[in-house]
Amino acid sequence: MQYTERYFGTEYAEQQFFASLRPRIERMVRHYVRSGDDDVEDLTQECLIRVYNSLESLRDSDKLDPWLHALVRNTVFTWLRERRHEMEMCSLGLEADTESEPYTSHEDDTLLYMVLQEVLQTLSEEDRQMIEMRYGEGMRYQEIAKVMQMNVEAVRKRINRALAKLRAHPIVRAITEEAG
Amino acid sequence: MNCRRARASMEAHLMNDLHPKLAEQLERHLQTCPSCRADYEELQRLVEALRRVFALKRQSA
Numbered sequence: 001m002q003y004t005e006r007y008f009g010t011e012y013a014e015q016q017f018f019a020s021l022r023p024r025i026e027r028m029v030r031h032y033v034r035s036g037d038d039d040v041e042d043l044t045q046e047c048l049i050r051v052y053n054s055l056e057s058l059r060d061s062d063k064l065d066p067w068l069h070a071l072v073r074n075t076v077f078t079w080l081r082e083r084r085h086e087m088e089m090c091s092l093g094l095e096a097d098t099e100s101e102p103y104t105s106h107e108d109d110t111l112l113y114m115v116l117q118e119v120l121q122t123l124s125e126e127d128r129q130m131i132e133m134r135y136g137e138g139m140r141y142q143e144i145a146k147v148m149q150m151n152v153e154a155v156r157k158r159i160n161r162a163l164a165k166l167r168a169h170p171i172v173r174a175i176t177e178e179a180g
Numbered sequence: 181m182n183c184r185r186a187r188a189s190m191e192a193h194l195m196n197d198l199h200p201k202l203a204e205q206l207e208r209h210l211q212t213c214p215s216c217r218a219d220y221e222e223l224q225r226l227v228e229a230l231r232r233v234f235a236l237k238r239q240s241a
Contacts (some may be wrong), residue, residue, distance in 0.1 A: 065236045112229050113229065113232065113233050113236065116229055116230065116233050117233060119207070120233075131230065132234055134195070135227065135230040135231050135233075135234055136231075136234030136235075136237070137234075140195075140197050141192075141197060156192075159191070160188075160191055163191065163208075163223070163226065165221070166226060166230075167223070167226055172226065175225075176226050176229070177222055179210040
């Protein structure tokens with residue numbers, strides 16, 4: 001394997017690398033998916049295969065962690081979308097699958113919460129505070145303006161801009177667009 | 181109400197923070213504009229998710 005030579009030097013080093021990766025990936029998968037050990041194991045395996053196939057795209061080995069997180073997140077999201085599609089087909093009677101569990105939106109919800117928490121961190125401290133006052137405390141614009149010592153229109157604009165930023169995240173957009 | 185005004189009013193409507201007269205105009209617009217209706221529903225799901233995120237944060241605090 002070309003990448004083996006480049007990244008690991010020996011086959012043993014390659015095996016060690018993937019063996020050490022498995023528990024890390026499994027922990028990441030469990031972070032998003034709580035539907036059962038079989039799903040977690042399948043997804044972990046799928047992620048390992050994707051790592052194996054796309055490791056060459058990782059140019060800077062110092063960025064392995066964020067690269068791995070993105071890969072796991074994308075793999076889980078693809079799986080959730082495929083699973084939703086299968087369940088929809090099943091409910092339409094197009095492809096009966098009696099082994100499948102009834103679909104719930106729990107996995108999507110879990111993923112959306114995780115992603116939102118992450119994306120909220122990309123907002124400025126002030127914007128995050130205002131978003132929390134608005135949706136966590138249910139405060140009105142006037143009340144937020146008083147706390148933040150800003151005018152009401154500025155608060156309204158800042159909150160709407162922050163919402164637009166959250167909505168622009170690809171996973172947030174895909175889930176909120178498709179949920180209806 | 182036009183689409184631009186409708187989009188600017190959606191968030192306040194979802195939070196029951198819109199003047200009743202504007203709320204009525206927005207609701208009428210949403211009945212006739214599928215594009216704004218889809219936008220409204222998408223925003224509604226995001227707002228609901230944010231409320232749940234902060235509710236969970238409070239519970240775990």
